[in-house]
Amino acid sequence: MxxxxxxxxxxxxxxxxxxxxxxxxxxxxxxxxxxxxxxxxxxxxxxxxxxxxxxxxxxxxxxxxxxxxxxxxxxxxxxxxxxxxxxxxxxxxxxxxxxxxxxxxxxxxxxxxxxxxxxxxxxxxxxxxxxxxxxxxxxxxxxxxxxxxxxxxxxxxxxxxVGSDIPPQVAAVLGCAVLTGGGAVINAGAPADGDTVAVVGLGGVGMAALITALSLGKGDVIGVDALPDKLKRATELGASAVYTPQEAIDAGVKAPVVVEAAGHPRAFETAVKLTDVGGITVTVGLPAPGADATISPLGLTAEARTIMGSYLGSAVPARDIPTYAQLWREGKLxxxxxxxxxxxxxxxxxxxxxxxxxxxxxxxxxxxx
CATH class of the missing domain: 3.90.180.10 (Medium-chain alcohol dehydrogenases, catalytic domain)
Known part of the structure; x- marks a missing residue:
């Protein structure tokens, strides 16, 4: 055809x-x-x-x-x-x-x-x-x-x-942005009750991670991005606080679960710095081949922190997409x-x-x- x-x-x-x-x-x-x-x-x-x-x-x-x-x-x-x-x-x-x-x-x-x-x-x-x-x-x-x-x-x-009640444009976004960003939070970060989740990089995947973290209702959700318009949007969506990367570091922001969704080595470095003692940094952004980042290994050891790669949100699409569709139906996502x-x-x-x-x-x- x-x-x-x-x-x-x-x-x-x-x-x-x-x-x-x-x-x-x-x-x-x-x-x-x-x-x-x-x-x-x-x-x-x-x-x-x-x-x-x-x-x-x-x-x-x-x-x-x-x-x-x-x-x-x-x-x-x-x-x-x-x-x-x-x-x-x-x-x-x-x-x-x-x-x-x-x-x-x-x-x-x-x-x-x-x-x-x-x-x-x-x-x-x-x-x-x-x-x-x-x-x-x-x-x-x-x-x-x-x-x-x-x-x-x-x-x-x-x-x-998915059900016919899910609008086409919503259904489409469930298949990548939400599957990847949401999965980085739920499947990899797995925040416990009371845990703050910080998201570094508020593009499609990062914003999906932010609204997924908000839908869980576990604790505060912080948005970090260099662009003011994206910080404004994160606030409108319900973020507890928003910062540029440098503002977050200067303010001493720390979270037990930090998701890096920008796919840039500087964003990854920022995410690691914002991770609290005993916390986890989930990196779901895909940087360019050959991109390098610099972190302090002492901080990982002395503070018992974890860095986890989450490829495509650690997703099983047949399992996860219906879950996100239901959260949308319930008005939570x-x-x-x-x-x-x-x-x-x-x-x-x-x-x-x-x-x-x-x-x-x-x-x-x-x-x-």
Whole structure:
């Protein structure tokens, strides 16, 4: 079938992307779903730093690649062997599929699926190969989803069903920002009653971590970011206090659970400094390859502190996404508040500029029904 999608043509083109146009919105050919696969009509897709990191070269991937991994849509066709989901069901894309059998899948979310990671790195589906073509040439998949398109064929293990009461734009953001940021708090940080949670870096993932910490009601929640607009937004969402990184250090802020969500070595250093005696620093941001940070190992030993990496929020999508959906239903998790703007697919290059400039929390593309 013919679809329209946003294809990254070349990695590393100069900013501004609105002028260099590394992404082309074009017509492609999409194969029908094979065994174990599903055709999904996209309703909404969020723009995330994991998309930008491919555009700017921090996460090299094969090109041409149809980008987009944080998305939601409606099931339109089932491949052979798919019998646990129905046509017409709303689903959230899970950008790290889990085979459920490898040794990493047996770690309850701590480690990413081995074959799922390999497929993502190669730009293929977990079932193998590509389903996208343009002018007779193959186009690679982004993280098994390729959600910046009108339709996608995905592995059944790359989707999680949600209720039709969850709006498309909310469902999309559940699949990455909330899954990753919320997971860093719940799965990795695991705050106890009375624990303060501090979040360093208030982009989409960091703001999701902040509202998730607030939804738990364990203790105070502190937001830390260099941009005043993001601190203001964190306050509006209910943060107990907000600081720039230097203000937090000067004020002697300490928290037993600190989540670093900026993906920058200086943010990581700040997060470690803000971690209280006996506390845990959870780093969920993905820095550029080769980025280095400097910390004092004496502080870790003498104060019995822990640093934990949380890859993609230590998530098991099929387990965690329904939990966040229910928190949204109960009015405890204002996912809508993470959405800073609604855009069209044609605005994709400018949207990458806004994200790179730190001007956006979550820009969401809405597709025509």
């Amino acid at each position: 013919k679809i329209t999608g946003a294809v990254l043509e070349e990695i590393g083109r100069p900013r501004p992307y609105a002028e260099s146009k590394p992404i082309t919105v074009c017509e492609l050919e999409l194969d029908p779903p094979g065994p174990g696969e599903v055709l999904v009509r996209m309703e909404a897709a969020g723009i995330c730093h994991s998309d930008l990191s491919v555009v700017n070269g921090n996460r090299p991937r094969p090109v041409p690649m149809l980008l987009g991994h944080e998305a939601a849509g409606i099931v339109e066709q089932l491949g052979d062997g798919v019998d646990d989901i129905e046509v017409g069901q709303r689903v959230v894309m899970a950008f790290l599929p889990r085979c459920g059998k490898c040794k990493n899948c047996l770690t309850d979310g701590k480690l990413p699926c081995i074959p799922g990671t390999a497929a993502n790195t190669a730009g293929r589906l977990l079932t193998g190969g590509e389903r996208l073509h343009r002018n007779g040439q193959k186009v690679f998949h982004h993280l098994g989803v390729s959600g910046f398109a009108t339709h996608a064929v995905v592995d059944r293990r790359s989707i999680v069903p 204002p996912v809508d508040a993470l959405i800073s703007s609604i855009i069209t697919l044609d605005e994709i290059n400018s949207a990458m500029d806004a994200l790179a400039d730190g001007k956006a929390v979550r820009q969401v593309i809405l597709f025509d029904a």
